[in-house]
Amino acid sequence: MSSRIIIFDDNQERLNSVAMLLNLSDDFTCSGTFHNANNLVADITNSKPELVLMDIDMPGVDGIEATKLVRKHFDALPVIIQTNFEEDERIFGSLRAGANGYLLKKTSPERFLESLREALDGGAPMTGSIAVKVLQHFSTQTQTKNNYNLTEREKHILSFLVKGYSYKLIAAECGITYNTVNNHIRNIYDKLYVNSATEAVSLAIKQRLV
Amino acid sequence: MSSRIIIFDDNQERLNSVAMLLNLSDDFTCSGTFHNANNLVADITNSKPELVLMDIDMPGVDGIEATKLVRKHFDALPVIIQTNFEEDERIFGSLRAGANGYLLKKTSPERFLESLREALDGGAPMTGSIAVKVLQHFSTQTQTKNNYNLTEREKHILSFLVKGYSYKLIAAECGITYNTVNNHIRNIYDKLYVNSATEAVSLAIKQRLV
DNA sequence: AATGATATAGCAAATATTTGTCATACAAAT
DNA sequence: ATTTGTATGACAAATATTTGCTATATCATT
Numbered sequence: 001m002s003s004r005i006i007i008f009d010d011n012q013e014r015l016n017s018v019a020m021l022l023n024l025s026d027d028f029t030c031s032g033t034f035h036n037a038n039n040l041v042a043d044i045t046n047s048k049p050e051l052v053l054m055d056i057d058m059p060g061v062d063g064i065e066a067t068k069l070v071r072k073h074f075d076a077l078p079v080i081i082q083t084n085f086e087e088d089e090r091i092f093g094s095l096r097a098g099a100n101g102y103l104l105k106k107t108s109p110e111r112f113l114e115s116l117r118e119a120l121d122g123g124a125p126m127t128g129s130i131a132v133k134v135l136q137h138f139s140t141q142t143q144t145k146n147n148y149n150l151t152e153r154e155k156h157i158l159s160f161l162v163k164g165y166s167y168k169l170i171a172a173e174c175g176i177t178y179n180t181v182n183n184h185i186r187n188i189y190d191k192l193y194v195n196s197a198t199e200a201v202s203l204a205i206k207q208r209l210v
Numbered sequence: 211m212s213s214r215i216i217i218f219d220d221n222q223e224r225l226n227s228v229a230m231l232l233n234l235s236d237d238f239t240c241s242g243t244f245h246n247a248n249n250l251v252a253d254i255t256n257s258k259p260e261l262v263l264m265d266i267d268m269p270g271v272d273g274i275e276a277t278k279l280v281r282k283h284f285d286a287l288p289v290i291i292q293t294n295f296e297e298d299e300r301i302f303g304s305l306r307a308g309a310n311g312y313l314l315k316k317t318s319p320e321r322f323l324e325s326l327r328e329a330l331d332g333g334a335p336m337t338g339s340i341a342v343k344v345l346q347h348f349s350t351q352t353q354t355k356n357n358y359n360l361t362e363r364e365k366h367i368l369s370f371l372v373k374g375y376s377y378k379l380i381a382a383e384c385g386i387t388y389n390t391v392n393n394h395i396r397n398i399y400d401k402l403y404v405n406s407a408t409e410a411v412s413l414a415i416k417q418r419l420v
Numbered sequence: 421a422a423t424g425a426t427a428t429a430g431c432a433a434a435t436a437t438t439t440g441t442c443a444t445a446c447a448a449a450t
Numbered sequence: 451a452t453t454t455g456t457a458t459g460a461c462a463a464a465t466a467t468t469t470g471c472t473a474t475a476t477c478a479t480t
Contacts, residue, residue, distance in 0.1 A: 071349075092348065095345055095348040095349065096348050096349060096418075097349070098349040099345070099349075100345065101345075118338060121338075122342065123338035123339075123341065123342060124338065124341035124342040124344070124345045125338075125341075126341060128328060128331075128332075128333035128334065128335075129333075131333065131334035131335075131336060131341070132332065132333060132334040134334070134344055134345075135305055135309070135310065135311075135334045135344075138302065138305035138306050139281070139305065139306060139307070139308040139309075151425085151426065151427085153426080153427065154426095161408055162408070162412050163409075163412070164404065164406050164408045164409030164412060166406070166465090166466070166467090167466070167467075168466085176427085176428070176429085177428080177429060177430085178429095179428085179429050179430055179431085180427070180428050180429060180430095182429095182467085182468080182469095183427085183428075183429080184427080184428095185467090185468085186468080186469075187426090189468085194374065195468075195469095196374050196376070196436090196467085196468080197407065197408045197467075197468095198371055198372070198374045198407045198408060198411045199373075199374030201408045201411045201412055202372050202373070202374060202411055202415065205412065205415045205416065206415065361455085361456065361457085363456080363457065364456095376435090376436070376437090377436070377437075378436085386457085386458070386459085387458080387459060387460085388459095389458085389459050389460055389461085390457075390458050390459060390460095392437085392438080392439095392459095393457085393458075393459080394457080394458095395437090395438085396438080396439075397456090399438085405438075405439095406437080406438080406466090407437075407438095
């Protein structure tokens with residue numbers, strides 16, 4: 001019993017070679033090849049795949065949009081993105097779109113087939129260099145994480161600001177007066193080098209101060 | 211020429227077995243084992259490893275704090291986190307701390323050694339289930355991403371709010387009057403179901419509306 | 421003992437935001 | 451032709467935020 005795979009790729013040569021690779025394998029069958037994702041929902045409905053291989057560069061509906069559509073209409077259907085390039089924008093765009101894996105086209109046939117098995121098994125296959133970028137995405141956020149020397153009280157009040165609480169409400173929540181809240185907020189602004197609540201909230205969220 | 215690896219783990223048995231596994235391999239040497247990370251900087255300085263294996267549960271300085279220390283003092287030294295559990299908090303904590311990989315202890319010896327090679331090679335080895343969590347971290351953000359039917363103008367003005375601009379400044383930037391800005395902002399608030407700039411900014415950033 | 425950081429509190433004023441209400445104009449859709 | 455959505459603009463009043471001062475008390479450090 002082999003798993004049904006379909007491929008979206010605007011490159012005919014690539015489409016043929018991947019389909020052939022799949023059909024030569026024991027455990028996969030290529031049950032559809034498409035040059036674009038303009039009729040994606042109908043194409044998937046008709047071909048009933050167990051996994052979708054998606055090229056990222058396609059005319060019309062691109063691979064990222066197409067992945068979003070798959071997520072929307074076929075919730076559990078795994079999508080593996082394939083591309084020649086490793087641009088951050090596209091990688092993170094694809095991941096946000098809900099892709100289950102991200103492979104460079106230069107991946108070896110063995111590793112490629114192994115990745116499909118992994119994805120069908122509920123895994124998230126990624127080319128090594130992609131995994132590195134993903135991890136860096138996390139750590140770079142901490143790199144810039146200065147604490148600005150906010151006191152506990154200030155952090156607490158900042159967190160209320162982020163929730164959209166008014167001075168009055170913060171005062172009530174903290175059991176201090178409106179005036180004291182006002183003072184703490186000034187001090188927060190001084191330390192963060194901002195001069196409005198919106199700036200403080202923006203910075204707090206982006207730099208993970210809360 | 212085998213690569214020098216050191217291990218931090220409070221479990222003596224585990225420490226021994228991993229060290230033995232490394233020493234039995236052709237390409238690795240265990241050049242240090244430590245029960246805790248309390249003297250991490252000195253330990254690393256003395257043992258000069260090419261890669262660090264870090265247990266996450268340790269008394270005193272835990273694996274996440276220890277990883278931050280490595281990042282701070284030995285910028286390029288790869289750290290692989292090892293743990294028995296897959297709790298989101300710890301996974302993302304480790305990744306934010308700057309870990310280069312994240313392996314479950316139940317990983318097979320073959321896969322384990324292969325992962326070390328990958329890490330030394332600049333890669334980011336992850337157990338499959340961890341990779342899934344990492345990808346889900348991205349996509350869940352998009353799941354809740356409703357667009358709230360904001361118009362282009364509204365999105366544009368919302369982005370200025372996020373930058374902390376005042377009504378006046380937004381009016382000047384957009385070439386419209388203060389009153390019109392006011393109107394757009396009311397409409398934004400209506401659509402986002404909020405009633406203050408801070409709430410709008412908070413929601414906009416968290417749900418990636420800008 | 422003096423200093424500095426923190427948390428608290430108050431008053432006043434200048435600004436800014438928020439809400440209510442109304443109105444015009446254009447384009448797209450019914 | 452009429453409705454709907456969008457962008458624009460205005461006026462006024464009620465609130466809220468921001469800034470400039472001052473002040474006290476506690477705690478830890480020098």
